Amino acid sequence: MTTLDPAIAGRLKRNPDGLVPAVVQQHDTGEVLMLGWMDDEALARTLTTGRATYWSRSRQEYWLKGETSGHVQWVKEVRLDCDGDTILVKVDQVGAACHTGDRTCFDADLLSGADRPGPDARG
Template structure:
């Protein structure tokens, strides 16, 4: 895995068997506000983060920069209450639908996608 340590997880083997992970054992998790469809952020989960998310109802991610698990809102108070988790058809991306309390982005914006609107071609 990421740092050559063994991570013990209780993730359902049927779910674990469907996941297609990156070389460092992670799966991207697109996070969406459950009732509006607003895309809030992208996080990364390994088997243990996904297991914690599914069993606690609190969104838990693997921080690639800090190399540790973090529960969204644990220090900021901006909690993500998990409503449902879906696995895409290829097994390589998770969709985590949450009820977001406060802002989702560490910059203080509602979503991580508020800052930069890139120009797109216009179609007739």
């Protein structure tokens, strides 16, 4: 078990399950890759190893990104937002970030944007 620095742990605002959302972004392009969840242990592992580690809510276990797929996230920077309730992890993504094989978890379902008409055009 890795211990999170108490100064960092004291700033985190966790949900009732003890988790904080982690927005993951490609460090050099700003592309948003995915959203993961971290508890103190996952964040401590991420900070000490330089590889992104998350808590899998579905499997109820730690998930070292790329351990089975080879799609590793090399951590370049970790930030905490102004409220302490969201972590930003800037990474160098190797391969796909999404479990579906897409580059990002936001590639498949455009709800609104340049390629889709706005509310006025839809009536």
